[in-house]
Amino acid sequence: MNVQEVRRQFPILDQEVNGHPLVYLDSAATSQKPRQVIEAVEDYYKRYNSNVHRGVHTLGSLATDGYEGAREKVRQFIHAKSTAEIVFTRGATTAINLVATSYGRDNVGPGDEIVITPMEHHSNIIPWQQLAKVTGATLTYLPLQEDGTISLKDVEATISDKTKIVSVMQVSNVLGTINPIKEIAAVAHKHDAVMVVDGAQSVPHMKVDVQDLDADFFAFSGHKMCGPTGIGVLYGKKKLLNKMEPVEFGGEMIDFVGLHDSTWKExxxxxxxxxxxxxxxxxxxAAIDYLEDIGLENIASHETKLVNYAIQQLSDVEGVTIYGPKERAGILTFNCDDVHPHDVATVLDAEGVAVRAGHHCAQPLMKWLDVNATARASFYLYNTEDDVDAFVKALIKTKEYFGDVFG
Incomplete structure (x- = not known):
């Protein structure tokens, strides 16, 4: 993988921020978009903008082919059996809410349990909180090890015959933890529970095979994987989706509408x-085409090298605390002495370095870490060791600045 060639395909990276070359280290929040994706969206609007499925005219046929062709690309990308198992949504949040509302309310009741972890993104906590309140079920949390990983012994001890749903992120957006989804799914299925996976931080960075994982539902977003905002995917096993009711009603999803009753499309x-x-x-x-052309194995390997290089460089910087396990995805969450993460991010931005600061939509995890907030640098295929060097240099400058102010 030629990283310099990759960088040339991302127009936004060719700019200065506050007088410095942009160093974008916030891809866990949203990734940048290559020209191929920008041009694909532009081409649709310029050349064949039309609604899908309904029209028989040429533009409608082209739009339908593009839309359904994308569904087939998703199917192949995550190795689903059928395009019938690929539902387009507004994002991973919408996908998880769909499962909680449609599947959850019909299959969870008083005395049942829903099992999640304290490391989950809010979008994989709140829907289950609401489901538990509506149904009278209990929301149960898998304990975390000291380094922010999950023990399979704890999985075995926590999931029981009362468990109806297990929902776990494949990769933590804060710790970079890569969770053993396949093994957790095996335990869930042993107790006849369904396995829901938040793949928002995994699909953009590593190969995912939903059949090998034996996930019952799998959610992810396009905007974190070089695609546009506002598009996401819910994968669901066909036998489960067939039994579920829609949660939005109107055009496109109907088969027949009468005055008092209606039926749904397949x-x-x-x-x-x-x-x-x-x-x-x-x-x-278009984003899937782009990522597959580069190779997910190459992307994963590149990110691992970058995050390990960053950890090594920061090991010589006093007062920096790094959170998460040794083996991790390309995410580095940290705090710097007594400097608030927002102040860290502000000074880094003045040096052209974009990182995230706050609770990262993971307040229960912040409580578990015993902090109010953290700063986070997240790496992707277009980042380089020079980016890491600029980040570390800017962080040292931040420490010196606040040391002079408060020292």
Whole structure:
């Protein structure tokens, strides 16, 4: 993988911020977009903008082919059995909410348990909190090890015959922890529970095979994997999706409408009410083409080298605390002495370095870490060791600045 060639494909990286070359280290929040994706979306709007499925004219046929072609690309990308198992949504949040609302309310009741972890993103906590309140079920948390990993012994001890749903992120957006989804799914299925996976931080960075993982539901977003915002995917096993009711009603998702009753289209369209996210899906398809051309193995290897290099460089910087396990994805979450993470991020931004600061939509995890907030640098295929060097240099400058102010 030629990183300099990759960088040339991302127009946004060719700029200065506050008088410094942009160093973008916030891809866990949203990734930048290559020209191929930008041009694919532009081409749709310029050349064949039309609604899908309904029209027989040429533009409608082209739009339908682009939209459904993107669904097939997603199917191949995550190794689903059928395009009927690929539902387009507004993002991973919408996908998880769909499962909690449609599957959850029909299959969870008083005395049942929903099992998640304290490291989850809020979008994989709040839907289950609400489901538990509505149904009378209990929300149970898997304990975390000291380094922020999950023990399979704890998985075995926590999941029981009362468990109906287990929902776990494949990669932590804070700690970079890579969770053993396949093994957790095996335990869940032993107790006849379904396995829901938040793949927002895994699909952009590593190969994912939903059949090998034996995930029952798998959610991810396009904007973290070089695709547009506003498009996401819910994968669900066909046998489960077939039994679920839609949660949005209107055009596109219907088969027949009478005065007092209606019937739904077959999968996956019964879950895609209204005009779908056509440009987003087409852009997501282009992003998949782009990532597969580079190779997910190459991306994963590159990110591992970068995060390890960053940890090594920071090991010589006093007063920096790094959170998470040794083996991790390309995410580095840290705090710097007594300097608030927002202040760290502000000074880094003055040096052209973009990092995230705050609770990262993971307040229960912040409580577990015994902090109010952290700063986070996240790496992707377009980052380089020079980016890491600029980040470390800017962090040292931040420490010196606040040392002079408060020293």
């Amino acid at each position: 999968l996956p369209w019964k879950f895609e009410g209204g005009t779908p996210i056509i440009a987003g899906a087409i852009g997501l398809g």
